[in-house]
Amino acid sequence: MDSILQGFSLLFNIKVILVILISAIYGLFVGAIPGLTATMATALLIPFTFFMDPVPALVSIVTMEAMAIFAGDIPAALVRIPGTPSSAAYTQDSFELTKQGKAEMVLGVDVVFSVIGGLIGAFILMTAAPLLAEIAFKFTTFEYFWLATMGLSVTVMVSRGSQIKGALSLILGLFLSTIGVDITLGYPRFTFGSVELLNGINFIPAMIGLFGVSEVFRSVMEGELAYPIARVQARKIFKGMWKLCKRFKVNILRSGLLGTFIGILPGAGADIAAWIAYALSKRGSKEPEKYGSGSIEAIADAGTANNSCLAGAWIPALVFGIPGDSITAILIGVLFMKGLRPGPMIFERQPEILYAVYLSFILANLLMIPFGYLAIKSSSQMLRAPRNILMPGILIFCIVGSFAINNTIFDVGVMLVMGILGYFLEGNGFPVAPVVLGIVLGPIVEKNFMMSMIKTDWDMTQFFTRPISAILCVMTLLIWFFPLGGVLWRKIKSRARSRR
Amino acid sequence: MRWVGGFEFYGLMKRNDIIAGGMFIALGLFIFTQTHKFPSLEKGHPGPDLFPNLLAFLFIAFGAVLVFKAGKLSPQNTEPSFSTPKKISNALFVLGIVAIYVIVVNKIGFLITSAVLLFLLMKKLGVPFAKSVFASILITLFINLLFSKILRVPLPYGILGW
Numbered sequence: 001m002d003s004i005l006q007g008f009s010l011l012f013n014i015k016v017i018l019v020i021l022i023s024a025i026y027g028l029f030v031g032a033i034p035g036l037t038a039t040m041a042t043a044l045l046i047p048f049t050f051f052m053d054p055v056p057a058l059v060s061i062v063t064m065e066a067m068a069i070f071a072g073d074i075p076a077a078l079v080r081i082p083g084t085p086s087s088a089a090y091t092q093d094s095f096e097l098t099k100q101g102k103a104e105m106v107l108g109v110d111v112v113f114s115v116i117g118g119l120i121g122a123f124i125l126m127t128a129a130p131l132l133a134e135i136a137f138k139f140t141t142f143e144y145f146w147l148a149t150m151g152l153s154v155t156v157m158v159s160r161g162s163q164i165k166g167a168l169s170l171i172l173g174l175f176l177s178t179i180g181v182d183i184t185l186g187y188p189r190f191t192f193g194s195v196e197l198l199n200g201i202n203f204i205p206a207m208i209g210l211f212g213v214s215e216v217f218r219s220v221m222e223g224e225l226a227y228p229i230a231r232v233q234a235r236k237i238f239k240g241m242w243k244l245c246k247r248f249k250v251n252i253l254r255s256g257l258l259g260t261f262i263g264i265l266p267g268a269g270a271d272i273a274a275w276i277a278y279a280l281s282k283r284g285s286k287e288p289e290k291y292g293s294g295s296i297e298a299i300a301d302a303g304t305a306n307n308s309c310l311a312g313a314w315i316p317a318l319v320f321g322i323p324g325d326s327i328t329a330i331l332i333g334v335l336f337m338k339g340l341r342p343g344p345m346i347f348e349r350q351p352e353i354l355y356a357v358y359l360s361f362i363l364a365n366l367l368m369i370p371f372g373y374l375a376i377k378s379s380s381q382m383l384r385a386p387r388n389i390l391m392p393g394i395l396i397f398c399i400v401g402s403f404a405i406n407n408t409i410f411d412v413g414v415m416l417v418m419g420i421l422g423y424f425l426e427g428n429g430f431p432v433a434p435v436v437l438g439i440v441l442g443p444i445v446e447k448n449f450m451m452s453m454i455k456t457d458w459d460m461t462q463f464f465t466r467p468i469s470a471i472l473c474v475m476t477l478l479i480w481f482f483p484l485g486g487v488l489w490r491k492i493k494s495r496a497r498s499r500r
Numbered sequence: 501m502r503w504v505g506g507f508e509f510y511g512l513m514k515r516n517d518i519i520a521g522g523m524f525i526a527l528g529l530f531i532f533t534q535t536h537k538f539p540s541l542e543k544g545h546p547g548p549d550l551f552p553n554l555l556a557f558l559f560i561a562f563g564a565v566l567v568f569k570a571g572k573l574s575p576q577n578t579e580p581s582f583s584t585p586k587k588i589s590n591a592l593f594v595l596g597i598v599a600i601y602v603i604v605v606n607k608i609g610f611l612i613t614s615a616v617l618l619f620l621l622m623k624k625l626g627v628p629f630a631k632s633v634f635a636s637i638l639i640t641l642f643i644n645l646l647f648s649k650i651l652r653v654p655l656p657y658g659i660l661g662w
Contacts, residue, residue, distance in 0.1 A: 393635075
């Protein structure tokens with residue numbers, strides 16, 4: 001109880017509230033502008049969190065991501081371009097409804113169901129994280145090895161498009177994580193005599209490069225986008241929402257739980273949650289023929305799922321130090337920077353920080369109602385923000401942000417190289433998120449494996465005989481064989497059908 | 501849009517996939533040439549080289565699968581998905597301008613270098629002259645205020661003190 005009150009007092013002071021308000025506006029702006037993603041927003045936020053106390057730093061990420069994922073729905077409805085990839089699943093439906101003159105209803109559903117989804121996720125985070133932390137106390141290097149391996153496996157399984165390319169992106173991230181002094185002997189690997197590389201590639205400039213600079217490159221390649229923007233009357237957006245909530249109560253619950261679960265899975269984020277919720281929604285719907293040509297049910301489901309996913313992704317990040325999505329991968333970097341080691345110990349030693357995070361999830365989602373309204377009201381101005389001025393601004397921000405962490409120009413070079421890398425990867429269909437997860441999970445996999453082996457004098461059996469370790473091992477194998485099983489099953493079925 | 505389905509471009513990339521796969525295979529081979537110099541743990545157990553070797557093997561294996569799969573794509577889908585001369589020149593311009601920025605910022609100083617970078621880039625992207633001047637000065641001053649005055653980052657101010 002004491003720590004809950006402490007959490008309250010950490011959150012409700014003028015400085016933190018100010019941070020929340022600024023982060024909210026920042027998140028709405030970035031989310032609403034196509035081409036600027038929530039992950040990029042997080043990457044650009046880190047240089048600032050570097051100079052903040054832990055609580056405002058974490059709270060700013062919470063608020064920003066909640067607002068950004070919602071705001072991505074605005075251009076989806078008004079100009080048929082998702083503001084962030086998480087709105088892509090239901091962009092078509094949103095815009096079709098707008099063409100039918102129902103833009104107010106779509107945006108109303110976007111706000112209200114995002115809020116509900118976010119609150120469901122927050123509630124599960126608050127109840128599940130402490131319980132999982134109890135279990136996490138029993139974890140040793142063997143269990144962490146399996147957990148990280150599981151994360152790597154999920155990352156590849158859920159990559160959209162080609163899994164081969166997802167795997168190669170991940171391996172590239174893992175390789176980047178091996179640069180620098182190794183943990184067993186302190187031997188410098190792949191540093192080529194550079195003193196700056198001894199500590200490895202600096203995480204923050206790497207993130208800013210991968211997500212920020214690569215986006216600038218892409219934008220200058222695409223040129224100015226001109227699009228007609230549909231008009232909305234913001235004051236009408238909440239009309240009839242109560243009725244829709246009652247009508248879709250089962251959808252809300254299903255997609256809220258599903259989204260949170262996908263968030264918890266290491267490696268799968270809000271965009272995946274929206275796609276899966278959309279597919280499930282269509283399967284369970286009484287009007288599946290409307291999907292793709294303007295289904296409000298689809299928007300309700302997927303819009304709930306992508307926001308509930310956010311809090312879900314914080315669960316493995318806080319409890320095990322294993323990121324749930326690319327945003328929490330960056331978050332883990334921020335935690336370490338703040339001297340907070342993610343893991344069960346935080347739950348024992350600094351519970352007040354966690355309570356502040358939980359509360360901020362609730363607060364951010366409630367704030368989404370007035371802020372969402374304002375964002376929709378000013379949507380046409382936001383969507384007209386001139387990209388040919390914005391992008392140079394973002395570039396200089398990336399440069400100064402990368403420099404600010406260690407005050408070295410070397411890091412700006414790292415940023416540039418990673419920016420080129422990110423640009424080429426994405427331009428050729430290689431997803432970038434697995435690279436980040438690889439960079440974060442790589443040291444966890446390697447360190448825990450090597451420590452386990454040295455502890456047992458290279459006896460592998462403990463990886464399989466320790467009870468929790470064995471369970472995690474089976475779960476990892478299931479992830480590997482689940483899609484394979486699916487393919488086999490379809491083959492058997494089609495063969496049986498052709499015989500008939 | 502690019503990310504709407506995420507699938508649109510996958511069919512278009514036969515040639516690019518073969519090049520990418522080849523580059524990953526080359527990276528894998530390169531890692532092997534480095535790791536054999538790494539020391540082992542006592543009793544000859546693998547140490548610093550174990551993980552990179554595994555990754556090198558995976559680079560080669562998955563890279564080969566990528567090349568193989570691309571080889572099976574139908575040839576009418578082989579057109580590259582983007583790149584007109586103007587777009588490429590824009591991207592190279594960004595690359596060049598940041599590289600020059602990195603080299604000269606310590607000598608010339610943050611304020612001038614940043615404003616010039618912003619101005620040149622905005623001009624290149626088609627912003628009118630007066631607007632470019634105004635916006636680049638404004639953004640530079642804003643960032644200077646934010647990072648140097650509020651966050652107290654020691655930005656390089658060069659020989660002129662700017």
